[in-house]
Amino acid sequence: MSGRKSHRSSNTLVDLIHIIAYSKPPLSHDPTTASPSFKHCRATTPGTTAYLFGGKMTSQSAKTLLTLDAEAVASLKEGINFNKSQEDGKCYIIYKNNDGLRACKNQCKHQGGLFIKDIEDLDGRTVKCTKHNWKLNVSSMKYVNLPDSFLQDELDVDILDDGGLQLVELSPMDPWLADPREPQELQEGEVKVTYMTHACMEVQLGQKRFMFDPWLIGPAFARGWWLVHEPPADCLDQMCTADFIYISHMHSDHLSYPTLKVLSDRRPDTPIFVGDTSRPVFWALEQSQVKLTNINVVPFGVWQNLDEHLRFMILMDGVHPEMDTCIILEYKGHMILNTVDCTRPNGGRLPEKVDLMMSDFAGGVSGFPMTFCGRKYNDSWKAGFIKNERKKLLNYKAQLVKSLEPRIYCPFAGYFVEAHPSDRYIKDTNVKNKAEDLNALINKTAPDIKTWTPKPGAVLDLGLALKDPTNSAAITNPPANAKIYKDSWDFDLYVDELNSAIGSEIFRHRRWIQFYYTWAGFQNYNLVVRMIETDDDFEPIADSYDYLVDFMDLSYPAKRPDRDHAYVEVKNRIGVMRSVVLHGRLWDDLYIGFQNRISRDPDVYHHKFWNHFQTELPFRKPDWDQFLQQVPAIEEPETQSSCKLS
Numbered sequence: 001m002s003g004r005k006s007h008r009s010s011n012t013l014v015d016l017i018h019i020i021a022y023s024k025p026p027l028s029h030d031p032t033t034a035s036p037s038f039k040h041c042r043a044t045t046p047g048t049t050a051y052l053f054g055g056k057m058t059s060q061s062a063k064t065l066l067t068l069d070a071e072a073v074a075s076l077k078e079g080i081n082f083n084k085s086q087e088d089g090k091c092y093i094i095y096k097n098n099d100g101l102r103a104c105k106n107q108c109k110h111q112g113g114l115f116i117k118d119i120e121d122l123d124g125r126t127v128k129c130t131k132h133n134w135k136l137n138v139s140s141m142k143y144v145n146l147p148d149s150f151l152q153d154e155l156d157v158d159i160l161d162d163g164g165l166q167l168v169e170l171s172p173m174d175p176w177l178a179d180p181r182e183p184q185e186l187q188e189g190e191v192k193v194t195y196m197t198h199a200c201m202e203v204q205l206g207q208k209r210f211m212f213d214p215w216l217i218g219p220a221f222a223r224g225w226w227l228v229h230e231p232p233a234d235c236l237d238q239m240c241t242a243d244f245i246y247i248s249h250m251h252s253d254h255l256s257y258p259t260l261k262v263l264s265d266r267r268p269d270t271p272i273f274v275g276d277t278s279r280p281v282f283w284a285l286e287q288s289q290v291k292l293t294n295i296n297v298v299p300f301g302v303w304q305n306l307d308e309h310l311r312f313m314i315l316m317d318g319v320h321p322e323m324d325t326c327i328i329l330e331y332k333g334h335m336i337l338n339t340v341d342c343t344r345p346n347g348g349r350l351p352e353k354v355d356l357m358m359s360d361f362a363g364g365v366s367g368f369p370m371t372f373c374g375r376k377y378n379d380s381w382k383a384g385f386i387k388n389e390r391k392k393l394l395n396y397k398a399q400l401v402k403s404l405e406p407r408i409y410c411p412f413a414g415y416f417v418e419a420h421p422s423d424r425y426i427k428d429t430n431v432k433n434k435a436e437d438l439n440a441l442i443n444k445t446a447p448d449i450k451t452w453t454p455k456p457g458a459v460l461d462l463g464l465a466l467k468d469p470t471n472s473a474a475i476t477n478p479p480a481n482a483k484i485y486k487d488s489w490d491f492d493l494y495v496d497e498l499n500s501a502i503g504s505e506i507f508r509h510r511r512w513i514q515f516y517y518t519w520a521g522f523q524n525y526n527l528v529v530r531m532i533e534t535d536d537d538f539e540p541i542a543d544s545y546d547y548l549v550d551f552m553d554l555s556y557p558a559k560r561p562d563r564d565h566a567y568v569e570v571k572n573r574i575g576v577m578r579s580v581v582l583h584g585r586l587w588d589d590l591y592i593g594f595q596n597r598i599s600r601d602p603d604v605y606h607h608k609f610w611n612h613f614q615t616e617l618p619f620r621k622p623d624w625d626q627f628l629q630q631v632p633a634i635e636e637p638e639t640q641s642s643c644k645l646s
């Protein structure tokens, strides 16, 4: 290639393309390869025009985003440079040192915020996001205040023969453009979208019915989240007669085992589709005792044909590719985009002008900051923080919708409430966005986009709505006397089940602590965590466990070590904590489910630690039978009284 040479090969981009282009190889403990219940779908389905990322590789394109002439290159200073494209006004960051040049877009990986120079950075290597203060070290392209977390996607820096340079983005073709289909006119009643509850939508497309993320009964995240809306009375029947079900990710407000238990009892061979995430969506199927026999793991970015007119494609999230996905459903050339909970769906590249788009909107979906105590975490700081974050999320969603210009937009996947009486504090303070507010903002900033705030059982007739967005017959709301909001929940059934773990025999032996954290496999990290079992009000309980784990060497000291170390103290409701330990569940149940209270010194988010316990625990639960065989027969149970901690 004459005229230019790559100044620096961009491994990050190559990796990114690999991630987008190929499904991940099976992991050694991948239950999807071990269980006959899982099928890995082929990259193409019969009848499709071949579109193979890994086959012909016709899809990659290179786009020059910024060109600097020799003079501009010569004037780049050592360290961080912000450079704007004269053509489209977009900004790029170029980092210069003795080793050469590195470059990236001025766009935060989180939610696309703009970076500015970080005035606290004395080395001149760090920029700070203006939205939520993530910091990026542009000399390494690592995000630093989420230690060991994300890498920024780099641009190729191509030096030209004349001394100028170009920043080049290599990217795969937008996969939904493969084998394009002309939209055909939809008849009344041909495509009907029915809102069930939370993230569960039923979509009838011709003769087929698709259902998204059925969470229809029971709580999510242990006992922390409960349904706001009363789902339609026939919702379980509808699920059990659906032709296809899509489950976007493993979080229990999307993958609801209590709900799927009903499906497994009545129609276990219903085809279920999930993306090929590195943490398999159904990683805990075996433990759940739910029997589903037709789970299909599909590669990312490839059309899956379901019939002559109907196909779908699953895409990964840019921030959590290991677990989050979203979906495009297409019928007779009309696209429905459901970005579900993705923080940055498909890395921000999404189809424009789809016929219907739906996404989350609410916020308030993590333990931070509501479950944090001490230091600045008083109620007024939390209220201010939440208000600010809500507003930012609302603006981000409105901006995203405006930029994608769907014909119709529907906010969903945010209809949960911390309904259990013991979570009153969270319920009262963890204020979320209202779907109506987001729609009002969209109506103001993008009046051509029709918005829909769904009530459970409400039906959108897509054909009618597309023909005439003002046609009130396009949306059928539930009857006036229909119950919209739940006012009671079956708390005891689910809380008792969680609490049944408290009396498990394993907790008679203090050695469960060592056995559990060895199984968890997290160490060589300078963090000491104190774990305290509590009652529902986060008060310590007599004869319960209160212990330290030193994750540097995976030891269990009686007091904090003398060396410098980060320290986190976590009070956990005993029933949920023991259930998590006993069944080898992810700590999302504790953290996202508001089932703990956390204080930390220093006040730093330990991404590596939380990411491990929230997404990387082993697929198979601890072998407690083996544990019980190992511990010596003990007449008297070991004492469980609290450690004396200084």
Ligand code: FES
Pocket: 108, 109, 110, 111, 112, 113, 114, 129, 130, 131, 132, 133, 134
């Ligand atoms: S921290 Fe950058 S967008 Fe949130």
